[in-house]
Amino acid sequence: MPYDGEIDLFEDAVDSPDTRLVQLIEGLAWAQQQIVVFNRLHNEPRLSAWYGDPDCSYTYSGITLIPKPWVEPLHTIKKACEELSGTSFNSVLANLYRDGNDSMGWHADNEPELGPNPTIASVSFGAERRFDLRHRISNEKVQIVLPHGSILVMSGETQSHWMHAIAKTKKVREPRVNLTYRMIQI
Numbered sequence: 001m002p003y004d005g006e007i008d009l010f011e012d013a014v015d016s017p018d019t020r021l022v023q024l025i026e027g028l029a030w031a032q033q034q035i036v037v038f039n040r041l042h043n044e045p046r047l048s049a050w051y052g053d054p055d056c057s058y059t060y061s062g063i064t065l066i067p068k069p070w071v072e073p074l075h076t077i078k079k080a081c082e083e084l085s086g087t088s089f090n091s092v093l094a095n096l097y098r099d100g101n102d103s104m105g106w107h108a109d110n111e112p113e114l115g116p117n118p119t120i121a122s123v124s125f126g127a128e129r130r131f132d133l134r135h136r137i138s139n140e141k142v143q144i145v146l147p148h149g150s151i152l153v154m155s156g157e158t159q160s161h162w163m164h165a166i167a168k169t170k171k172v173r174e175p176r177v178n179l180t181y182r183m184i185q186i
């Protein structure tokens, strides 16, 4: 980032990304979560699934997710993320954006269970989507297109100072899977 945080994008970072995309879409326990926004329940505009070590419950936007046990693609990709980032992860939030109509609003991955200055590895498969970052104070924006098979590592103070989002887009008709590996402090 220009200041107040670090991000690194590694392209072609995952083996056999086409196979992984199909395995993940077909094999994960996708569900549409209900989230609380301004005290009202809404369907989240994407599907998601939470996997990890037992004890790694995760609460965001008013919902608590209980982890499903690791499955092969998620565990293998976790190792690639750990090697690239030099950090360990014990859980992953998988997100399925069915097409450009699915999105994720402005937020930071700053829940208390992630601890201060968490490192997060974010893996992308399928349709390229734009990842927007916005500084909380200066409002400066950074935009990154996340390619199929890439790993984006966010670290340092990124989550304290920058929010991020995936905007809707009429240009994208294909699905995208995103895996964000995290370390829940137990």
Ligand SMILES: O=C(O)CCC(=O)C(=O)O
Residues within 6 Å of the ligand: 093, 095, 104, 109, 122, 131, 146, 164, 165, 166, 178, 180
């Ligand atoms: O889909 C992405 O690239 C980001 C997902 C995200 O920010 C999240 O789930 O917290």
